[in-house]
Structures are given as structure tokens and as C-alpha cells.
Amino acid sequence: MLMENYIVSARKYRPATFRSVVGQSVLTTTLKNAIATNHLAHAYLFCGPRGVGKTTCARIFAKTINCFHPTESGEACNECDSCRGFNEQRSFNIHELDAASNNSVEEIRSLIEKVRIPPQVGRYSVYIIDEVHMLSSAAFNAFLKTLEEPPAHAIFILATTEKHRVIPTILSRCQIYDFNRITVPDMVEHLQYVAQQEGINAEAEALGVIAQKADGGMRDALSIFDQVVSFCGTTITYQAVVNNLNVLDYEYYFKLITLFLKNDVANSLLVFDEILNKGFDAQNFVQGLAMHFRNLLTATDDCTVRLMEVSSEVQKRYVEQSKLAQVRFLYQGLLLVNECDLNFKQSKNKRLLVEILLMRLCQLTKQEKPIDEKKNVELAPVEAVVGKNAVGEQRPSSATRQAEPVNEATKKQPIVAQPFATGTVSISGPSVANTKQTTPSATEPKEVVPLQNGQRNTSFSDEQFQKCWITFATSVEKNAKLTNTLMNFVPQRISETHFKLQLANPGQQKDVREILPAIKQFMAEKLNNDFLEFDIVVSDEISENVAFTPEDRWNLMCKNNASLKDLKQNLSLEIM
Numbered sequence: 001m002l003m004e005n006y007i008v009s010a011r012k013y014r015p016a017t018f019r020s021v022v023g024q025s026v027l028t029t030t031l032k033n034a035i036a037t038n039h040l041a042h043a044y045l046f047c048g049p050r051g052v053g054k055t056t057c058a059r060i061f062a063k064t065i066n067c068f069h070p071t072e073s074g075e076a077c078n079e080c081d082s083c084r085g086f087n088e089q090r091s092f093n094i095h096e097l098d099a100a101s102n103n104s105v106e107e108i109r110s111l112i113e114k115v116r117i118p119p120q121v122g123r124y125s126v127y128i129i130d131e132v133h134m135l136s137s138a139a140f141n142a143f144l145k146t147l148e149e150p151p152a153h154a155i156f157i158l159a160t161t162e163k164h165r166v167i168p169t170i171l172s173r174c175q176i177y178d179f180n181r182i183t184v185p186d187m188v189e190h191l192q193y194v195a196q197q198e199g200i201n202a203e204a205e206a207l208g209v210i211a212q213k214a215d216g217g218m219r220d221a222l223s224i225f226d227q228v229v230s231f232c233g234t235t236i237t238y239q240a241v242v243n244n245l246n247v248l249d250y251e252y253y254f255k256l257i258t259l260f261l262k263n264d265v266a267n268s269l270l271v272f273d274e275i276l277n278k279g280f281d282a283q284n285f286v287q288g289l290a291m292h293f294r295n296l297l298t299a300t301d302d303c304t305v306r307l308m309e310v311s312s313e314v315q316k317r318y319v320e321q322s323k324l325a326q327v328r329f330l331y332q333g334l335l336l337v338n339e340c341d342l343n344f345k346q347s348k349n350k351r352l353l354v355e356i357l358l359m360r361l362c363q364l365t366k367q368e369k370p371i372d373e374k375k376n377v378e379l380a381p382v383e384a385v386v387g388k389n390a391v392g393e394q395r396p397s398s399a400t401r402q403a404e405p406v407n408e409a410t411k412k413q414p415i416v417a418q419p420f421a422t423g424t425v426s427i428s429g430p431s432v433a434n435t436k437q438t439t440p441s442a443t444e445p446k447e448v449v450p451l452q453n454g455q456r457n458t459s460f461s462d463e464q465f466q467k468c469w470i471t472f473a474t475s476v477e478k479n480a481k482l483t484n485t486l487m488n489f490v491p492q493r494i495s496e497t498h499f500k501l502q503l504a505n506p507g508q509q510k511d512v513r514e515i516l517p518a519i520k521q522f523m524a525e526k527l528n529n530d531f532l533e534f535d536i537v538v539s540d541e542i543s544e545n546v547a548f549t550p551e552d553r554w555n556l557m558c559k560n561n562a563s564l565k566d567l568k569q570n571l572s573l574e575i576m
Contacts, residue, residue: 008222008226009194009198009222009226010223010226013194013197013222014056015056016060017060017075017076018031018057018075019073021053021056021060022053022182022187022190022218023052023053023180023181023183023186023218024052024053024057027057027177027179030177031057031061031177032064032073032075035064035065035070035074036074040124041155041175042147042150042154042155042156043147043155043157043158043173044061044155044156044157044158044174044175044177045132045158045160045163045166045175046158046179047159047161047162047163047177047179048178048179048180049161049179049181049217050217050220051214051216051218051221052179052180052181052216052217052218053179053218054159054160054179055128055130057179058126058128058157059086059094059128060076061126061157062086062093062094062124062126062128062157063076063082063083063086064076065126065155066086066091066094066119066122066123066124066126067080067082067083068080068081068082068122082121082122092120092121093119093124093125093126094125094126094128095125095126095127096129096130097111097128098130098131099129099131099132099133099135100130100134103134103136104138104139105136105142107139108135108139108142108143111127111146112142112146115127115146115150115151116151118151118153124154124155125153125154126156127154127155128157128159129156129157129158129159131159131160131161132159132160133161133162133163133165140166140167140170143170144169144170144173147170147173156174158170158174163176163178181215181216181217182217182218182221183309184208184211184212184311187207187211187214187218187221188207188208188311191210191211191221191225192204192207194225195207195225195236199234200234200235201234201235201236202235203236203237204311204312205238205311205313205314206228206236206238206240206241207225207236207311208310208311209238209245209247210224210225210228210241210245211309212309212310213245213247224245227244227245228241228244232244246279246280248275248280248285248288250292252271253289253292254317254321256289256292256358257321257325258324259362260329260333260362260364261325261329261365263362263363263366265359265362268359268361269355269358269359272355276351282344283341283344285354286337286341286344286354287341289337290334290337290338290341293330293334295310295318296322296325297322297327297331299315299318299319299322300322300327300330305318305319326365328530329365333361333364336361336364340353340354455531456529456530457497457529457531458528459496459529460527460528460529462493464527468523468526468527469486469490469491469523470487471526472486472519472523473486473487474487476515481511482511482515485503485512486512489501489502489503489504489508494535497529497531497532497533498533499532499534500535500537501535501536501537502537502538502539503536503537503538504538504539506538508538512536513536516534516536519534520534554575
């Protein structure tokens with residue numbers, strides 16, 4: 001018994017007309033109009049991703065321009081001698097060349113000789129050169145003259161997936177058509193047609209997974225479809241496709257988001273362990289989680305829902321889950337997942353890195369417990385706050401300095417920057433020494449005013465702001481320099497939620513700007529206000545009166561006491 005020859009779907013259902021080309025309606029319409037009006041160029045460049053119809057459209061175009069009786073819609077008739085010869089693969093008007101294996105100067109010279117021969121049947125000889133970017137530089141240069149001024153009967157169609165590798169002199173001689181990636185809905189619709197023709201029952205979600213796996217290429221989608229049919233038979237289900245293609249089920253991601261919102265760290269780690277036990281790669285999981293957060297963000301607005309490349313059923317689930325989460329949670333979650341993805345390759349313990357990510361995601365919506373005012377409201381001891389001066393003497397707090405009479409002789413004394421050391425810092429600006437005496441009613445935020453999308457706009461006092469600022473400054477334990485900067489320079493209030501922080505030099509400005517997102521997040525949480533804005537500027541007045549290096553301090557000292565220069569010279573002293 002002879003077995004019938006099997007033809008893969010990518011060949012069996014390859015488009016034969018412009019109308020049957022999937023996802024390229026703009027390009028096919030342009031080509032049909034050019035044929036109808038007889039505005040044919042001598043050279044075309046079809047470029048785009050793999051499997052989107054470049055070579056297919058080139059063949060259809062070549063067939064149509066040689067058709068003796070084209071239809072009113074601009075399609076080939078499929079009845080004349082030229083069309084039959086093309087359909088039976090015996091046409092002498094169409095010449096295909098693979099530039100990947102024929103990329104030398106000799107091949108191009110041979111092609112140039114063939115171009116001179118007019119067609120025996122039909123009006124045009126069409127030369128389709130696939131993967132034209134593979135031609136050598138010498139071959140490109142040899143091809144230039146013929147491409148620019150070919151015989152009237154010759155038309156060149158160049159196809160490539162890498163337009164940037166084609167030299168500009170070739171590009172300037174061609175009409176360029178950029179093919180788009182085929183969208184998931186268009187791909188699903190074509191797969192449904194193929195399944196119907198083959199007598200196969202396929203779930204829409206299953207075809208959606210195939211379309212996403214194909215990544216915009218129709219040829220890839222049809223190849224995956226054949227693979228799944230071999231596994232499933234005449235009934236294609238979502239679960240069967242997921243198992244066969246080793247695709248991580250999006251049910252895991254929907255489940256994880258629910259666990260994050262419940263602050264359930266334990267079950268989140270168990271779900272991740274289950275995913276690893278099924279053989280899935282941890283980085284693929286992280287990338288999938290990032291895409292899930294991205295889809296949830298797009299689902300929060302009706303205008304951006306269409307950006308999701310998923311089936312309509314899955315799209316509805318995204319919209320439903322997006323209503324359960326605040327936009328702020330989705331945005332922060334996406335940032336954390338993206339950070340994990342960037343650090344994945346450098347991490348030595350990749351599983352721990354992902355588990356830490358899951359723990360942090362579970363904490364995003366966790367409500368902090370009320371603080372016991374009597375035990376935890378006090379700041380650090382006064383000695384640690386006010387710091388010491390350059391000679392080791394304790395500086396008085398800002399409140400004490402305000403009570404003391406001002407000595408006119410020392411009023412304009414330059415400020416000398418203190419050595420950077422954790423716990424020995426000074427505070428400039430409004431006094432914070434009395435914050436530990438604040439009553440609970442003064443430190444607790446006023447009534448919360450909720451706004452749209454979960455944003456908070458609670459009013460707060462200057463005293464509350466200063467307390468939170470100092471708390472953040474002292475929390476930066478690993479960077480004594482940054483702590484000293486934040487403790488010495490407190491932002492000045494411009495409006496209700498707008499503050500200006502004046503610093504002494506660009507270095508401080510750069511350091512503070514790098515952690516500004518962390519500052520805003522911390523202050524927003526503590527003050528219950530999401531509208532805080534900070535201007536980080538360098539003040540010339542502060543820069544002139546602050547000494548940072550030993551040389552700066554020495555010059556300031558000599559400015560007040562000129563005899564110090566003689567003392568240094570007589571004792572042969574050096575500035576350390």
C-alpha cells in the first residue's frame with residue numbers, strides 16, 4: 001500500500017494570491033495598485049522578519065505582472081499559459097537566486113548575462129534574490145550598474161531579513177517595502193482556517209499559544225501547528241499545547257499575582273519550586289512574570305488593552321485581575337522584576353535571586369504595623385545628631401544656636417566641612433532637636449484623602465517631613481558620605497508637596513539624584529503622600545563657604561590668620 005505524500009502546512013497553505021497573504025494588507029494593496037496603473041519599478045526590496053511573506057509576495061507579484069488576463073481586483077487569473085506555467089513550477093519568466101550560496105562576483109556576472117535575454121512568454125523576466133544581504137561587497141558593487149539601468153523586460157525583487165546590512169547604494173536604487181510582524185489575532189484567524197480545512201478541532205486559547213510561540217512569523221506558526229497536530233491528533237487543547245511546547249502556563253502567573261496581593265510569601269515560593277521541578281528555566285519564568293505585569297498594566301486602561309497579544313478570553317482575565325491591583329503595585333512590581341532580569345546573569349545563586357524577588361513582591365502591599373510612639377518615635381541621641389566640630393568639641397544643636405546671642409565677629413565665619421563618619425554629622429536648616437518631644441497627635445498623618453488609581457494626598461507638617469528625612473538619612477548605613485550629605489542639607493519647602501534641596505557641589509547632587517527614587521518612595525510611605533517632588537540643585541553661596549579638602553580648610557584658616565603660613569614654613573609642616 002502506497003502512502004500519500006505528506007505536505008507540511010507551510011507549503012500546502014502558502015498564499016497564491018494577494019488576498020490570501022496574512023497581515024500585510026497595506027503592502028499587497030500598494031502592489032496591486034502599481035500593477036493596475038502600470039507603475040512598475042525596475043527594482044524592489046522586500047525586508048522584514050522571517051516568515052512574514054516576503055518571498056511569497058515576490059512570487060505572487062511576478063506571477064501577476066505576467067498574467068495575460070488579470071482580474072478586476074488585481075489578481076492573476078490562474079488560467080492563462082503564464083499562470084499555469086507558474087502554478088506548475090515550469091515558468092521561464094521567474095528566476096530565484098539564493099544569495100547565501102551564490103554570493104560571489106562570478107555568480108552576479110552570470111546573472112547579468114542572463115538578464116540580457118528577453119522572456120519567451122510574458123512581458124517581464126523577474127529575478128528574485130533571497131537573503132540579498134549575504135552578497136559580498138564585490139558582488140554588490142558588480143551588481144550596481146545592472147540594478148540601476150536594467151533592460152526594460154527585467155525586474156529585480158530583493159528580499160532580506162537584515163536591511164541594515166545592505167549597502168546604501170543598493171537601497172537607493174530600490175523601492176523599499178517593510179513587512180510587519182504578523183499579529184497574534186491575524187495568526188490565530190489563519191490557523192483556525194487551516195484547522196477547519198484539515199478537519200481539526202482546536203481551542204482558541206491553544207492556537208493563541210501557538211501564535212505567541214511563533215513570534216510574528218506565519219511559517220513558524222504553521223510548523224508548530226503541524227507539530228502539535230502530530231501530538232494531539234484531531235483535537236487540539238490548550239493543556240496539550242502547553243505540555244507539548246513546554247510553555248509555562250499563564251495560570252501560574254495569575255496565581256502568583258493573587259498571592260502577592262495577599263502577602264503570601266510561603267505559597268509564592270512553593271509555586272516557584274513547582275515551576276522549577278517541571279523543568280522550566282528560572283530566567284524564562286522571570287521574563288514571563290515581567291510580561292504578565294506589563295499586560296496587567298496595559299489592561300488598566302481601555303486605550304491600551306489592545307497592546308496585549310493574547311486571545312480575547314485571556315484578555316478578559318487580565319482586565320479582571322488588573323481591577324484587583326493598584327497601578328502603583330503593578331508599576332513597582334514591573335520595576336522589581338526587570339531589575340531581577342538584568343541581574344540574573346551576574347548572580348551566582350540564581351534561585352535565591354528569584355526567591356528574593358518573590359519576597360519583595362509580596363511586601364509591596366503589606367500594611368505596616370502602627371508604631372508605638374513611646375518606644376520608637378525618638379530619634380538618635382542628641383550627641384549623634386548634632387555631631388562634633390573639627391577639633392572634637394560637641395556642636396550645639398540648631399535650637400541651642402538660635403537661643404544664643406550672635407557674635408558679629410564670627411557671624412560670617414566660613415563653614416568647614418566635617419570628616420565623613422557615621423553618627424557624627426550636623427544638621428543645617430530648620431531645627432529637628434525637638435522632634436522627640438512631639439506629641440502623637442502632631443506626628444500622626446492627618447486624614448487620608450484617597451485619589452484615583454490609589455494615589456494618596458495626605459497633608460503633613462514641616463516637622464513630620466524633617467523627622468522622616470532624618471530617619472531616611474540614618475538608614476543609609478553603608479554610605480557614610482551620603483548620610484552626612486542628607487543630614488547636613490534638609491530640603492526647603494516651596495509649596496505643599498514641592499521641596500528644594502540645595503547642595504554644595506555637583507558630586508553631592510549626583511549622589512542624591514541616584515537615590516532620589518528611593519527617597520521619594522520612602523517619604524511617600526511615611527507621609528502617606530504620592531505627590532512629593534524634589535528639586536536637587538547646587539547652591540553657589542553654599543559652595544563658596546564650604547571647605548571639602550584639607551587644602552580648602554588650610555586656605556580658610558590662613559585667610560583668618562595670616563601668621564599660620566609663616567608657622568607652616570618655619571616648622572616645615574605638610575598638609576595631610
